Amino acid sequence: MMYVFWSAKSFKAPTWPQDELAFHMDISFDDVEAAEKRLLGLGATKPAHQPGGDHWTVLLDPSGQPFCISSTR
Template sequence: MSVAKVGSVVLDCPDPRALAGFYAGLVGGTVEGEDDWVDLRVPGGPSLAFQAAPGHVPPKWPAADHSQQFHLDLTVEDLDAAEKEALALGAKPLDAEDRSRTFRVYADPAGHPFCLCAC
């Protein structure tokens, strides 16, 4: 028996609607809300929520003194195709050296690290 279930994962950012649109482009779903709080309702998964954070400073990856705090692992069928789409949506590669791994590390437009992972 559990005490709780995941309601949503919340990301602080400077522009909630823009960041919700970025993730909607990656994982699908419906963007709902305006202003300081925007939800992305993802079919079959927990919602992602985006909260306005004036003065948001993105984490640095990898840097022990500027911890990333958390990141999202997004499972994909084809790493190369998913990377192309993520970059077109505004992702920035953070770790492009080792292309042989089963994951690749990026930053979203607000600077939060996320991984595309081969399933």
């Protein structure tokens, strides 16, 4: 598997949830609590607005782009 990332000089993080997102990523984990802890340790943040209830958790990557994590079950 190969991942490619690059920086966009003109990138401005969305003001979520007010702004429409250009894309959205959902990631599933067997152990969501451990994944959340690891992602927060890597620089993600957890916003107060959590519309998923018990179904998913919204995190923000270091640039401010939202993504969701959930259980594979």
